[in-house]
Every structure is written in structure tokens, then in C-alpha cells.
Amino acid sequence: MLITRLLDKMTLAAAVLLLLLTLVSNSRADRDFDVRHHLSTVTRYSVVKDIVDNSFQPTDIPVGCTLIYWELSARHGTRSPTKKRMRELEKLASHIKELLKDDKEKNLSLQKVPAWLLKWESPWKGKLRGGELDTKGEEELYQLGIRVRERFPDLFNEEYHPDVYPIKTTQVPQASASAVAFGMGLFSCNGSLGLARHRAFAVTSESRASDITLRFFDCCQTYKDFRKSHEPAVDKLKEPIIAEITSALAKRYRFNFTRQDISSLWFLCKQDVGFVMWQETTLLDITDQACSLFSPTEVALLEWTDDLEVFMLKGYGKSLNYQMGVPLLKDVIQSMDQAIKAKEDNQAPGSYEKARLRFAHAETVVPFSCLLGLFLEGSDFQRIQKEEPLDFPPKPPKSRSWRGSIVAPFAGNNMLVLYSCPANSSSKYFVLALHNEHPIAMPGCGGTDFCPFEVFKESIVSPHLKHDYNTLCQVNLDQPKQKPETSKLLKLFRWLFSFGNDDLPSDRVEL
Numbered sequence: 001m002l003i004t005r006l007l008d009k010m011t012l013a014a015a016v017l018l019l020l021l022t023l024v025s026n027s028r029a030d031r032d033f034d035v036r037h038h039l040s041t042v043t044r045y046s047v048v049k050d051i052v053d054n055s056f057q058p059t060d061i062p063v064g065c066t067l068i069y070w071e072l073s074a075r076h077g078t079r080s081p082t083k084k085r086m087r088e089l090e091k092l093a094s095h096i097k098e099l100l101k102d103d104k105e106k107n108l109s110l111q112k113v114p115a116w117l118l119k120w121e122s123p124w125k126g127k128l129r130g131g132e133l134d135t136k137g138e139e140e141l142y143q144l145g146i147r148v149r150e151r152f153p154d155l156f157n158e159e160y161h162p163d164v165y166p167i168k169t170t171q172v173p174q175a176s177a178s179a180v181a182f183g184m185g186l187f188s189c190n191g192s193l194g195l196a197r198h199r200a201f202a203v204t205s206e207s208r209a210s211d212i213t214l215r216f217f218d219c220c221q222t223y224k225d226f227r228k229s230h231e232p233a234v235d236k237l238k239e240p241i242i243a244e245i246t247s248a249l250a251k252r253y254r255f256n257f258t259r260q261d262i263s264s265l266w267f268l269c270k271q272d273v274g275f276v277m278w279q280e281t282t283l284l285d286i287t288d289q290a291c292s293l294f295s296p297t298e299v300a301l302l303e304w305t306d307d308l309e310v311f312m313l314k315g316y317g318k319s320l321n322y323q324m325g326v327p328l329l330k331d332v333i334q335s336m337d338q339a340i341k342a343k344e345d346n347q348a349p350g351s352y353e354k355a356r357l358r359f360a361h362a363e364t365v366v367p368f369s370c371l372l373g374l375f376l377e378g379s380d381f382q383r384i385q386k387e388e389p390l391d392f393p394p395k396p397p398k399s400r401s402w403r404g405s406i407v408a409p410f411a412g413n414n415m416l417v418l419y420s421c422p423a424n425s426s427s428k429y430f431v432l433a434l435h436n437e438h439p440i441a442m443p444g445c446g447g448t449d450f451c452p453f454e455v456f457k458e459s460i461v462s463p464h465l466k467h468d469y470n471t472l473c474q475v476n477l478d479q480p481k482q483k484p485e486t487s488k489l490l491k492l493f494r495w496l497f498s499f500g501n502d503d504l505p506s507d508r509v510e511l
Contacts, residue, residue: 033296035269040306040404041362042270044078045140045411049436058439059450065421065430069339070155070355071332074144074413075365076178077137081271083130089122089271092264096120099256112254116289133177140411141178141359145185147437152417158350160187162202169359170215171208178411179203179359186357212327212469214360217314217367220324220473227313234312238305245298253293265290266302300396307393307404314366315402316380316390322370323467329371332356333461336418336453340429343420362408369414371464373444374435375401381443385463412436418453427452 036047081089096117103110110118124130149156158164169179183201191199205211212219239259246262249255257265269290294302311317335356342352358364373381377400380390393402406412415434422428431451433442444460445451451460 035291038299038303039270041408043405043409045409048405052438064423065419068343068420069418071416072357074359076174077140078410079133079174080130086124086130093122133174138181141181142185145182149186165355167203167357169205171205175359216324217363222473234309241301310404319387322367325367327469365408429453431456
């Protein structure tokens with residue numbers, strides 16, 4: 001009997017000790033949790049650019065290999081919220097005020113409500129414009145340009161010419177501003193302008209209406225129809241998690257949050273971390289307001305819902321998402337073929353292109369990463385080659401390769417570096433793949449980052465080239481044709497020739 005009691009006490013003590021150790025472990029894990037790493041595609045580049053897969057061993061570039069060409073496809077840097085999002089935050093502020101007023105009138109306690117929320121106003125209240133590249137975004141691209149120049153000095157040692165180093169961007173301000181910031185870093189100290197010795201450089205873009213290389217998503221009616229029809233289904237998948245977190249926060253803070261409030265507060269959290277304010281001459285990131293409302297587990301789940309949306313509407317969730325990016329892939333391969341021809345023809349330096357730099361959007365970078373077969377699990381590469389649907393990214397706490405914060409953070413980028421390796425017996429040219437400046441495995445090339453150019457073309461590129469953009473993106477011919485809008489030019493002609501004929505209806509012309 002005594003031994004039994006002793007064993008019971010020892011068992012109880014062990015259970016208590018295990019519980020304490022679990023609590024301590026969880027507490028330490030919560031303290032070590034950095035919300036800045038879990039903001040999906042709203043993540044700052046500096047926070048995640050050096051997060052790499054430690055299990056992957058990068059290739060040592062063989063002695064004798066020389067860099068002959070370099071491709072960059074980058075997303076714009078950190079930007080301010082769009083006008084739509086700013087209005088959403090103003091509505092959030094108004095609704096919180098209504099809830100606070102209602103609770104006060106009912107004499108309900110507000111002790112559990114965070115103090116900052118009691119007087120919160122949107123930092124963008126009254127702002128009329130949004131979406132522009134902010135100072136952090138400028139710095140991200142400027143520093144990236146400097147690092148690229150320092151990493152590949154032999155590539156940028158020639159006198160600048162726009163035909164040698166073309167810089168392409170979309171006709172969207174945050175993308176073109178990112179291109180300028182990058183160029184200022186890349187070509188700094190190489191000119192004669194000002195104390196920093198900057199130099200002028202060209203940045204070109206296609207019309208938004210016809211840019212199928214960098215804004216293929218905006219020119220593809222099939223994709224726009226798909227996205228419009230599937231966004232409600234994505235929201236439906238996210239709904240249970242939003243509902244669960246809404247209920248948890250309502251109980252935790254004894255405040256009648258709605259699901260829309262939680263969605264807006266999560267967006268505010270992502271902006272709080274990215275929003276920089278001036279206080280006592282120091283730039284501070286706000287991480288103890290909206291983000292502090294959520295537990296690490298809740299943040300991980302909200303991050304997953306964002307990643308799921310990116311996966312389904314921009315990534316591997318639908319083959320159309322990346323197949324429409326084939327014009328960009330074709331352009332990359334053609335540029336590399338031309339670089340090889342210039343090398344083999346011994347063309348004079350300065351007479352051929354050495355690098356092509358492109359600045360666009362997450363909707364560009366994500367599909368291009370998919371075309372390269374990056375961030376896949378297990379046998380997924382073979383499945384996308386067969387155009388089979390992939391499983392959703394695993395839900396937390398399971399680990400996953402598909403994370404928006406890594407795939408396409410602000411200023412996220414893919415680099416393809418072409419090397420000439422004349423001493424190699426199997427292939428004279430190789431492609432090195434870099435994502436966010438770090439070597440990355442290409443499943444289509446046996447999991448290496450350094451792929452023979454012919455293998456790269458045959459295994460990774462060629463399977464996608466069977467898709468024609470015009471065929472893929474044409475409007476469904478079975479749908480009834482809409483009556484075309486009268487062009488402004490035709491309206492102008494009608495207006496010009498309608499003088500003295502007041503019986504004709506007139507259209508206002510806005511030039």
C-alpha cells in the first residue's frame with residue numbers, strides 16, 4: 001500500500017513537472033515568435049531575404065566558369081496601402097467607435113479591451129492617394145542594386161548603355177519607382193551627378209493594355225474571369241478560420257468583433273509592422289498594437305489563409321495561373337540564347353546585352369516561380385508537368401514549402417545566371433537559379449541549383465512552351481458578344497461634325 005501511494009505521488013509529480021515544462025516551452029516559443037516572418041506577401045524583404053532551406057547544399061561554381069548573362073525578375077518594394085484598403089481601415093475605426101459607444105451606453109466593462117484600441121484612428125485617415133512606393137521600399141531596391149553590383153562585378157564593369165543593361169518595368173508607379181531605386185544603387189558612383197556621382201539611366205515599359213510579358217495577368221481575359229469566379233470559393237475556405245479567431249478574440253477581449261473587423265485588424269497588423277512613424281528622431285516599427293491582439297497560433301493560421309489565397313489565385317492552385325506567364329519565360333530563354341550566340345561569335349564588348357532587369361508585381365513573380373517549378377513538395381513537379389492539380393499547402397502546425405513571405409515578399413526576386421563552362425565535357429553552359437539572392441533547388445533539374453542549359457530548356461522550359469498565350473487567354477467565343485464601346489476618337493469626330501445640328505444626341509468627350 002505504501003509503495004502504491006509513493007508511486008501515485010511520483011506519477012502526479014511527474015505529470016505536474018511535464019505540464020510546467022510544456023508551459024515554459026510554449027512561453028519561450030511565444031517569446032521567440034516573430035510576427036514579421038508571418039505576413040505572407042506583405043512581408044518586408046529585409047526580414048526574410050536570408051531565410052533559406054538549411055538542408056539544401058548550394059553548388060560550388062566550377063573553376064573556369066565565367067558569368068556571361070544575368071536575368072532579374074523582381075517585385076516592387078514595400079508600398080503604402082491602396083486607396084481601397086485605406087477606406088477599409090477608416091471603416092474599421094468607425095465601427096470600433098460604434099462598438100465602444102454601445103458598450104459604454106450599456107455600462108459594459110472595457111477593461112479587457114487594449115488601451116490603444118480605445119483611441120485608435122487610421123494612420124491613413126484623410127489620405128487621398130495610396131499604393132506608392134514608401135521609403136522602406138526605396139531602400140530595399142536601392143540596397144539590392146548595390147549588392148548585385150558587388151556580387152557580380154565582372155558583369156557590370158562596362159560603360160552603361162540601355163541596350164547592354166535594359167531595365168524593364170510595368171506602367172505602375174510602385175514598379176517603375178522600384179526600377180529607379182534599384183538602378184540608383186546598381187549604377188551609384190559611376191556617374192557625374194551630385195556628390196554621390198549618380199548617373200542617368202533608361203527605364204522602359206509597355207502599355208498596360210498590351211504588356212503580356214510583365215502584366216500577362218492583366219491582359220488575360222480567361223484569367224480575369226477565372227479569378228472573379230473563384231474568389232468567393234477561396235473566401236469560403238478561409239471563413240472557418242476567420243470565424244474561429246473572431247469568436248476567440250471576442251471572448252478574450254469581451255468585445256463584439258465581427259469577422260470583417262478581424263480581417264481588417266489582420267490587415268492592420270501587416271501594415272503596422274510595415275508602417276514606419278517618426279518618433280523622438282527614431283524610426284520605429286509598430287508591432288505591439290494590432291499584431292498583439294492575435295496569439296502566435298492565430299497569426300500562423302491567418303498567414304496560412306493568405307498563403308492559400310496566393311496559391312489558388314496566383315500559384316499552383318490552377319495551371320492557368322502560371323501558364324499565362326509563358327511570354328515572360330520565352331523572353332528569358334531567347335535572351336539567354338542570344339547571349340550564348342554573342343559569346344560564340346566573339347562579339348565585341350558593348351555590342352550585346354549582358355543583363356535584363358525587370359520590375360513588376362507579385363502576380364508576375366509568383367507565376368514565374370511556378371514556371372521554374374520552385375517551392376514544390378515531393379513529386380509535385382511531375383504533377384505540374386502533367387497539369388494535375390496540387391494539394392493545398394499543409395495547414396499549421398505542419399510545415400510547408402509554400403510561404404508567401406518567402407515566395408513573393410516585397411522586393412522578392414528570381415535571378416537566373418548564365419555561365420560559360422568550356423572545360424565541362426557534358427555541357428558548355430549552365431544556369432544558376434537564385435531566389436531572393438540565394439541558390440535554390442530546381443526539381444526539374446534533379447534538385448540542383450546549377451543546371452546544364454540544355455537540360456534547363458528541355459526539362460523545365462519546353463513543357464510550358466506548348467501553351468500559346470493568345471489561345472490560352474482569349475475570351476470565350478460561346479459567350480454573347482458585348483456591344484463595343486464607342487472610342488474617344490470616334491466620339492470626337494461625331495462632336496466635330498455635329499455643329500449646327502442640335503437634333504443629334506451628343507456624347508461628352510474627355511480628352
